[in-house]
Amino acid sequence: MKERLQEIKTKTFSFWTSRTKAQKTAMLSTVIVSIFAIAAMVYFLNKTDMAPLYKDLTVQETGQIKEVLDGRGIQSQITNNGTAILVPQQSVDSLKVELAAEGLPKSGSIDYGFFGERSGFGMTDNEFRIMKLDAMQTELANLVKSIEGVKEAQVMLSLPEEGVFVRESTQEASASIVIENDPGYQFDQNHVNALYHLVSKSIPNLATDNIVIMNQNFEYFDLNNNQSSGNTFNASTQLELKKEIERDIQRQVQQMLGMMMGYNKVVVSVTTDIDFTQEAREENRVTPVDPENMEGIAVSVERITESYTGSEDTAGGVPGTGEADIPAYVAGGGSGSGDYEKMEERINNEVNRIRSEIVESPYKVRDLGIQVMVEPPVADDPLSMQENTINDIRQILSTIVRTTIDKNMLGEDPELANIDEKIVVSVQEFNGKVEMEESTESTIPTWVYIAAGILLAVILLLLFLLFKRSSKEEEEEIMVTEEETVPFQVPDINNEKESESSARRKQLEKMAKEKPDEFAKLLRSWLSE
DSSP: OOOHHHEEEEHHHHHTTSSHHHHHHHHHHHHHHHHHHHHHHHHHOOOOOOEEEESOOOOOHHHHHHHHHHTOOOOEEEEEETTTEEEEGGGGHHHHHHHTTOOOSSOOOOOOOHHSSSOSSOOHHHHHHHHHHHHHHHHHHHHHHHHHHHHEEEEEOOOOOSSSSSSSSOOOOOOEEEEEOOOOHHHHHHHHHHHHHHHHHHHHTGGGGGEOOOETTTBBOOOOGGGGGGOOOHHHHHHHHHHHHHHHHHHHHHHHHHHHHOOGGEEEEEEEEEOOOEEEEEEEOOOOOOTTTTBOOEEEEEEEEEEEEEEOOOOOOOOOOOOSSOOTOOSSSSEEEEEEEEEEEEEEEOOEEEEEEEESSSSSEEEEEEEEEEOSSTTOOGGGGGGGHHHHHHHHHHHHHHHSGGGSOOOOOOGGGGOGGGGGEOOOSSSSOOOOHHHHOOSSOOHHHHHHHHHHHHHHHHHHHHHHHHHHHHHHHHHHHHHHHHHHOOGGGGGGGOOOOHHHHHHHHHHHOHHHHHHHHHHHHHOOO
């Protein structure tokens, strides 16, 4: 056995010494990399991936969860200064469900679920009022934390006490909120207004004026009441809106005429007169149901008809003889007959009664003017611009003006409105525009070409050196190969006269190669003799 090991050692040493330096380096590198790969594989196969079970906890909540996990023998780690706890990744979902069933984590704050767990008798009004206030603060804080950008929120409410009598005036509530926003997150005014509206609608009798919101850096978030002031416009807003309307119309006209004439051939200017008067009125109108006959619907009809036909008796008597009577006068009238007829009709008609509350738009375009300057195709020849093209431009601009101005400002017949006076089209050469001919000749600076040439020369030089080096290495390899393949001239021993000793030596060499065990036994026997 010892001889076998010695033989393996000898072969290994001879194999190692017969290798070149590059082969030795490659073999050692392969062995080292294999060892590291096996070690890394074993490490990652046996490593436990930890995932966060809960984050942003208090120290008390972390302690409660850690105690429960240790009691169950579950591996856990506490990170982020005691605010987060890590567990094996494959156990995260099941642990969340199990801990939630046990009511963990317990934050110590009271929410609306507290009343369901501890509903019963023996609670005083003051205790109930305090726990109700705490529950409202907790629920409102959770509602604020659900908004994007809010990491933590603390709410302090001040609720008025309910009076004994119904007629007592109801006091208003107030709220103070401190939020901790995410690092680098900025709230815009729309988010702030939405936050005020959310808090105001969550608590009864809580007006937005009684809400104060600030962040951890003592920055106050104020409510912008401009949106709730009836769409009124101040001077800056009116000027900004006027510029925006003029800019939109100018871009529209510039794009349209630029496609027709060329963008460097058209200059557009727009001026507007805007009425920012806002009108709110109420109209009560009565209209007939049947406009053609100007009649309504008959709700009730009453017709009365009276007629009389008869004769009258002859009047007569004794002439007056008394003191008050007229002498020789016969009292009474003549005789005769007559007809009498009376017809009366009463109809109650129902009409349309229309009550309208109209609020006019906050602004109207009362007047609009468009000034267009066009350069002819031949800049110094105004006659090169065709008259048909100018008429087309005027027609396009008149359509834009007619559809933009308020219809009440155009009169009863918009077609008769003097639109041509609001449009000016001037055809002339543009003397003030910047000429770009010099810059268009060479858009790339000269130094770019110089740098590109130097870079190209360096690349070619490197390629030449690389090819030269590779060819030199190939020549050296060929020379080494030729040197290695030069046959070694060994004198033929067959030419010599074979003696008894040489024949015996050949037999021993053949025996040592083919049957080393028997050769070893033979050597031992010779040595023992």
